[in-house]
Amino acid sequence: MPRGGLLTALLLSCLLIGGCQEQETEVIRMGLANAPLNLDPRFATDATSERVNRLLYQRLVEFDPNSMPKPGIANWQAITPVHYRFTLNDQAGVFGNGEKLNARDVVTTYRQVLDPALGSPKQASLELIASMEVIDEQRVDFHLKRPDPLFPAYLTLDILPAEQIERAHDFAREPVGSGAFDLIAWPQTGELHLQRRSDGQVFQLIAVNNPTVRALKLLRNEIDLLQNDLSPELIGYLRRQPALRVEQQPGSNYSYIGFNLQDPLTGELEVRQAIAHAIDRQAIIRWVMQGAARQAESLFPPEHWASYQLTSHEYNPEKARKLLAELGYSDSKPLRLTYKTSSDPFRIRLATVIQSQLKAVGIEIDLRSYDWGTFFGDIKQGNFQLYSLSWVGIRTPDIYRDIFASDALPPSGANRGRYVSNTVDQLLNRAEQTDKLSTQAELYHQIAAELHRDLPYIPLWYEDQLSAQGSRISGYQLMSDGNYDGLAEVKLKRALDGDHVQSTTAN
């Protein structure tokens, strides 16, 4: 065949195949940044698996918008400070194997995770439990080792069917849950097919790692929905597309700059204060993040029940320069620090902006970016002066112990900055010993104030949750922690004639 003929044939076949691709389907497709790795809730640790598992399974406890625990499939009653009774309510569903979720399933799931032989990474968060007993089909009693008014907030495990647990069923590949969705196919690692129980609507969750390609697939109607993990430029570009709808909602993931307090330079409070006054967070949020974040002053966002109103370390370069001058630094003798961040391009860009803001007050930053494993290894070992990271999905203020207690230095805890404060230690102990939530909240407020003064972290912002939706769907609601619960409500838009898809304009 002559070359021209071959090219024509190729082009025609492309047209034919391309034409076929254009056909609309009844499936709703969501683009994910990463594929879920393990759908066994006892072992799943990556965010995508956790979010997919929320769709497949049910939990005893959920959270309200203020992050207070609320009944999920069970209501609870504190019989004594160390004895809780959970009673399954009418939200408890039926497993994929046809069995109704009951108290035995709850106890078997929790006992499994608590069994050291299983090696579940979720064991330590439940170490407060001394024993459990099934009262009847609907009721379970939990006995605690010590009082903790926050205990219900720890009961967020996805419940598995006892019968399948006993048979050592492979939940990682064949989940059997009682949630709003069933897994109907998993044809390849990055593609899951789910079916919504309420109406049989089929969803495909497709992993597309590259954010640009993910956005292009949305534009080409190859997927209907994207959530997060998009650069501000891509979000801006998608906003300008008339066929798409971009939505934004305040998020709760907390970004910060952490200091090594054992380092002779960043161990100085005045240095940390100077850095805090030199960073213009509002400018970064407005110009770099295009408004997709809220300025943070503490670990918990304002709507969280344990949050506390604190005065901002305002942007004041003059004050920063003055603090540095008092320490003997000047333009001819600048303060030189090393700043570590991950290799994510957006994180590097943010770090570059911070580097430039610090340079303006006379701080020379040597910026180093590493792949996650190396970066995190360095942070854990204390091999840093300052770094930036985010805390994702924090619900309960007991996290303060893990990250700021003097006995929580790595490897025993996440106090990576080696922050030591007797006051904070005492407040943490008192918070743990109290059995009243209001007293606990007051103590956590005092801890937040101490941390605000000592500055082991500079709070940066809470990043917003963002979604971009194609014209075929409606009703998807964003959640503040980025979970996919909105899929329970999303619908395919149908035109009145039944077969054609409506087009909508962007907001």
Add this chain to the structure above:
Amino acid sequence: MGRFLLSRVVTALGSMLGVACLVFLLIHLVPGDPVDVMLGESARPADRQALRVSLGLDQPIETQLVNYFSGLAQFDLGQSLHSKRPVSELLAERIPATLELAIAALFVALLIAVPLGILAAVERGKAWDWGAMGFSMLGVSIPNFWLGPMLILCFSLWLGLTPVSGRGGFSNLILPAVTLGTGFAAILARMVRSSLLEVLGEDFVRTARAKGVAELQVIWRHAMRNAWLPVITLLGLQLGALLGGAVVTEVVFDWPGIGSLMIESIQKRDYPVVQGCVLFISLMYVLVNTLTDLVYGLVDPRIRLDGSI
């Protein structure tokens, strides 16, 4: 022939054993802990320790190495630390995609490079030669991370001819194969040109022309037949590289091949999967090189596999 194959198998086993050992030690030397990567910053120390024990990462490295090799002796590549799935299963899932893309890219490369190389050699010093070599230079210079998105933009978004990404039907294969094949085509075209130019100056070509053989026949049947050897060597090397996974192209087009699996696994410090991928890649290189040696004999009957000519 039998002796040749036996010596190849022995060499291959030795190399793969060496590679497996080296990769095992190197990946464990790289900073970063798989447990940290899996659990993130929020995990409690006791949870980390529980996971480390359950994954066998609490054992000394020499014990882990012995365990790995005893598994390997039984054709057990181990289990992914993250997904808990057997590495052999993960590889089996990705190998068809890798083969598909490698073969398609090689086909694209040949389709572009052979006519272009011949044209450049035959029209040496003329506009065709400059044009072909200019294209070749362009092909080598354009990085796949730029070419891929440009092709997507043009053929998927503007013209709507192909899907944006992912693996599926024939249409999904076109853009990644063209992206990957173009770079190879550029190198291959230069090799075809230089190899053919060398042969075109030989006496037998002059004789064929003097005998009045048609020019097309002189080039294809006489000259090209003798010019294939260096081209085949290059093809073998390129096929080996392609089968080892084309990371950038796989990432751009979300192609579920070995290359992207290896990168994901390195980032997650999923040691058994990285080791499995490297073993597969070294096996592919050995196979392709052996195949190249066998093809030499077919293309040039003067070459015997026992080493004599």
